[in-house]
Amino acid sequence: MRQVRELIKSKIIRLSVSDKGEEFVVIPRQLDVDITEKHLEDASLHRASTEKEFRSQNRKLNSEWVKTASAAGLKPADISHLKIEVPTCPVLYLLIKTHKLIRADDLTSTDHSTFKVRPIISCVDGPTDRIAWFINLILNQLLRHIPAHLTSTQMFLDRLRNARPKIAYVIESFDVTALYTNVSNDSAMQTIRELHEQHEGAINMYGFSIQQLMVLLKVCLNCSIFRWSGKYYAQIRGLAMGQRLAPTLAVAFMSKVEAPVIDLTPLLYCRYIDDCIVFLFSNREVFKQHTFTSIKTQYNTTLADVSAVSPSSEPLFRDFQ
Structure with a gap:
C-alpha cells in the first residue's frame, strides 16, 4: 500500500x-x-470559462438569494448561514x-x-451548495406525488408483490441515455412549476412563492462553472451530476417524459431515476413505437432498451433478479 x-x-x-x-x-x-x-x-456540453466569470456568478447568486429570501421572510441569520461568501470552485x-x-x-x-x-x-462548498440544499427541502416534497418514482428496493418489491403479474404480461426494462446531460433545464423547471401548482396545498414552501422558488432555481442552475487541471469551464447543457438539485430535477423531468408509457395503462410501471421497468399487455414493437419514438420526438431524449424478455427470463433492472 x-x-x-x-x-x-x-x-x-x-x-x-x-x-x-x-x-x-x-x-x-x-x-x-x-x-x-x-x-x-464536447462543445455541445462545455465551453471555456474564467475565474472572473466564476466570481461574478457567485456574486449574482448571493445577491438574488439575499433579496428573495428576505422578501420571503427568512430570518437574517438563516439567510447569512446559507450564503457562501468565498466558495470553492466545483x-x-x-x-x-x-x-x-x-x-x-x-x-x-x-x-x-x-x-x-x-x-x-x-x-x-461550492456557490450553490447550501442554497441548493434549502431549495431541495421544498422540491423533495414533490417526489411523493410522482407515482412511478422509487426510493428503495423494498418499495419496488412491495409494488411487484401487490401487482401480482401473470404469465401473459410482457416485461420491458430500459433506461434513459445520459439522462442528466440530456435534461432540458427549462423543461425541468416547467415540470417543477406544474407539480407545485397541482399540489400547492400539500407542500411546505417555507414562506416562498412559486415564482420566488423559480427565480432561485434558475440562478442556481446558471452557476455551472467548474475547474479541472487549473482551467475553468462552464457546463452549457443539462444537469451536472454532483449538484444537489440534479437528482430531484431529473426525477421530475422523467415524470413528464414517461407520460407515453403511462398512456399504455400498464399493470406496473416503476422507475428509479432513469432505470425503468414495465409490465404490460402490448408486444414490444407496439411498446417501442408508442414510447421510444414519442419521447425522442417530444423531448430529444433517448431511451436505451435494456431488455425485452418473457416472464420466465430475468429482466435487468437495478441489477434485480
Whole structure:
C-alpha cells in the first residue's frame, strides 16, 4: 500500500472507485488526463470559462438569494448561514464505467476511446451548495406525488408483490441515455412549476412563492462553472451530476417524459431515476413505437432498451433478479 500511495502522490497513477462503486480503478495518470481532455472537447456540453466569470456568478447568486429570501421572510441569520461568501470552485472528476469494458484486453488498453465514463462535478462548498440544499427541502416534497418514482428496493418489491403479474404480461426494462446531460433545464423547471401548482396545498414552501422558488432555481442552475487541471469551464447543457438539485430535477423531468408509457395503462410501471421497468399487455414493437419514438420526438431524449424478455427470463433492472 505504501508503494501505491507513493505512485499516487507522484501523480503516476490515479486510484478511484468505478462508476458502480464495486471495484477500485487504478489507471495511469496520463491516460486519465487523455480521457478527461477528450470528454471536455464536447462543445455541445462545455465551453471555456474564467475565474472572473466564476466570481461574478457567485456574486449574482448571493445577491438574488439575499433579496428573495428576505422578501420571503427568512430570518437574517438563516439567510447569512446559507450564503457562501468565498466558495470553492466545483471540480470535475470522471468515474470509469468498468461494466462497459467488454473484451479482456480492454482492461489493459491505453486508448482513451475505449473507456466510457460518468462525469461528476463535486460541488461541496461550492456557490450553490447550501442554497441548493434549502431549495431541495421544498422540491423533495414533490417526489411523493410522482407515482412511478422509487426510493428503495423494498418499495419496488412491495409494488411487484401487490401487482401480482401473470404469465401473459410482457416485461420491458430500459433506461434513459445520459439522462442528466440530456435534461432540458427549462423543461425541468416547467415540470417543477406544474407539480407545485397541482399540489400547492400539500407542500411546505417555507414562506416562498412559486415564482420566488423559480427565480432561485434558475440562478442556481446558471452557476455551472467548474475547474479541472487549473482551467475553468462552464457546463452549457443539462444537469451536472454532483449538484444537489440534479437528482430531484431529473426525477421530475422523467415524470413528464414517461407520460407515453403511462398512456399504455400498464399493470406496473416503476422507475428509479432513469432505470425503468414495465409490465404490460402490448408486444414490444407496439411498446417501442408508442414510447421510444414519442419521447425522442417530444423531448430529444433517448431511451436505451435494456431488455425485452418473457416472464420466465430475468429482466435487468437495478441489477434485480
